[in-house]
Amino acid sequence: MLFGFPILSIVIWLPVIFGLFVLIIGNDHRLVLVRWISLLGSTLSFIVALPLYTGFDSTLSSMQFVEQHIWFERFNVYYHLGIDGISMPLILLNCLITPLVVVAGWEVIRNRTSQYFGAFLIMSGIVNGVFASLDAVLFYTFWEASLIPMFIITGVWGGPNRVYAAIKFFLYTLLGSLLMLIALLYLYHESEGSFSILSYHQLPLTMTPQILIFLAFLLAFAVKVPMWPVHTWLPDAHVEAPTGGSVVLAAILLKLGGYGFLRFSLPIAPDASHYLAEWMIILSLIAVVYIGLVALIQQDMKKLIAYSSVSHMGFVTLGLFLFNGYGIEGAMVQMISHGFISGAMFLCVGVLYDRLHSRQIADYGGVVNRMPIFAAFFMLFAMANAGLPGTSGFVGEFMVIMGAVKINFWYAFFAAITLILGAAYTLWMYKRVILGEVSNKNVEQLQDITLRESFLLTLLAIAVLWFGLYPFPLTEVMHVTVDNLLEHVMNSKL
């Protein structure tokens, strides 16, 4: 705690309070007020989260900013918060993306605006809660609660097939979570009445329970990441969600899965993780290569980016199960960078969609003639998505490939295919949408991006380039934590 302030609690509850406030004052007649309060709330939440970075001691591997109070004694459950080098960058990413989402929805959402912004603010707080919880019940509560706002956002403001997508999203993730709940209850039983996640790390477990626990967690996290073959909800949810929903989904919610592996699967069931690592790597490589091929043939821009997300998240799971520093740090960098890049890509598609109300690649062509500034931004993000050196997309992928080479050449070989595939599907889409002659009358009438839109894209562009050229601040904060985690995972619990 810095200066005695419970910073983590503020970071979690401030956006929630603002969200509730927006819900209460909101009706569609007070649009301006609602927008500004939402922006104020999300920006304040980002500002209060900054001390987490400045006050963070990156030489410590233990939990920092710890808060612990009894929540309910009946099951020995604590309100226990704390962050380390793994969760801190993710919380900051989340706090940064939320104001961007508010700005992205500024003029676009005119229907039940207060509910829209309220849902995003509440979700932002809940997601911070997921990353900061050190008690299993608290974690699970935040984890499940984050489904509700996303369900509403997709279902109310989404595209034509939104209801199907929203329910699919909810049920898929719920299935995974419920099995995780059983695993947590088993751990509670084994640890003789403790829900502390950190105590689970030290809990000795034999091989069979470890494998079962690993599989239960796997389903929960694999659905979130999402890994092949449980990824099918993601393209549907992305395509139907409003732009802001897609951004948050790609930039934040997918990271919950990767975070789960780091916080639960690896340290609680290290032997099972080693035992099943090859399978995990194979699943990841299928995601990287096969889903990359699937992305190639998409006709719908959002779907293409959604598949590219699955492919990029394959790198994260690949990196995690290499069990070396490059792999895990690469996975972390990839998660953060994917947050910026995919968020930016969805914003770019949102910019086009707001104008023409179509996501079909075929409806565009020659956009560069009418929107040159936008085309430049889109080019940068497309390149980053393809993993061009100098952008953040390159750093994570490169680190993971480096990690993979040390284990097995063929892992690295297949992983590296993505550099070709990523370039192929992203740039081909770019060519068809942006380049060439103006293809139809609608494109003819396009206006270039507004100040609001260029502000958003500039911020993300800075982030993408910064972490591409100078990733040190990011790797520095996580280095000690990752080393410590690796050391823990290398020790058998048997």
Place this chain on the structure above:
Amino acid sequence: MAFLSPDFSPAYPEIFLLIMICIIMLVDLFLDNDQRYFTFILSLISLAGCAVITFVTLSSEVQYTFSGMFVDDLMSDSLKLMVYLTVALVLIYSRNYIRVRGMFKGEFFSLSLFATLGMMVMISASHFIVFYLGLELLSLSLYAMVALQRDSALATEAAMKFFVLGALASGFLLYGMSMIYGATGELHTSKIAEAIQTKTIDHQVLIIGLVFIVAGLAFKLSAAPFHMWAPDVYQGSPTAVTLFIGSAPKLAAFGFTIRLLVDGLGALAADWQGMLIILAVASMAIGNIVAIMQTNIKRMLAYSTISHMGFVLLGFIAVDHNGYSSAMFYVIAYVLMTVGAFGIIMILSREGFEAENLSDYKGLNQRNPWLALIMMFLMLSMAGIPPMIGFYAKLSVLQAIVNTGFIWLAITAVVLSLIGAFYYLRIIKLMYFEAPEHNAPVLPSFDAKILISINGLAVLITGIFPQALMGLSLQAIQTSM
């Protein structure tokens, strides 16, 4: 022969309520329709009076009276307090609904209170005959309440079905009790427990008695495969009565089950455990799967009740204090959610219109966002999504059975409740994602609006701070056994 007057103090709430019912029935004779509110107020005062008496005499001490036929302990007190609260909520939610349907009569209130008295007796009984008295007092009042709307064919059919099947179940129960009596020679639960452990009794006879008792209990709890009456009765009854049947009697049935199976036949736990596993799994499966196909929300909630009762039975399967207290917590949570859900149905209904089809909920968020939010809380709670109380209820029950080693049972329960989540989500989907079919404004009466808000928020707040109810359940179970 000297006549010793029994100690009446443990039964003060029951005695008070009985006197009040008599007064209400008498007073009501002299009221005309415009003054009927007096009966309504008087009924609420009676419940409040009972609550005060129960609360004042609240102690963790176990007191027996009437030669050990009647028991007053923390469990009975806390369950009774919940019963008063639930019945009071039911009466307030129903007021407008029954008024426009011509059911705002003295009978509704006196029958409700008689049913309440029956539940109180069931909760406090420790003797087979007393159980039966309480049960019949409750059941007969309920049969009459279902049939209260005389000109409705649906309600009459429901009442008939309820009566015939209910009588059959009571018969089962009585037959089981007589077998146990035959084998042990005792009617007091504590003495039966003692007899089973000390005397050499033919196990077969006991088991046959046990099977009948479990079947009778399962009927009262509406657990599958003895659930057939529930959907028809829920759908056919006026919503006010459905709400009554679906809420408070489950608390009584829980108390009843604890006293009979655990207090009385605890020595046969190994036998009834297996039976309850079948009942619980069947209830969760049938409840959750069949509910998906329903288009009538009352029928859907009937199946939802069946699945919730499956979860309550899971708590019993653990056969320890941890499990029983989880089951008790679950029942309380269930009642809180059900009362709210039916409350919303009644608020949305108006003269000549029953909001009982799922399509009536379309676009509720546009018609009345606040009610839609409350309904969403209730549905999420029933689906077991944190931070609603329904989740913590499921958590504690699952925790209890995982602790006993029934992991496969926990996984089955979890998968079935995933199926269940679908139909709760469908309500949210209708309310939020679709355009309204009718645009009549929703104008809840002031008191109903306040109460439904408290009810909905209670589901959230007791979820965020579940310790009070959890601790109470645990303490109640621990001190009562």
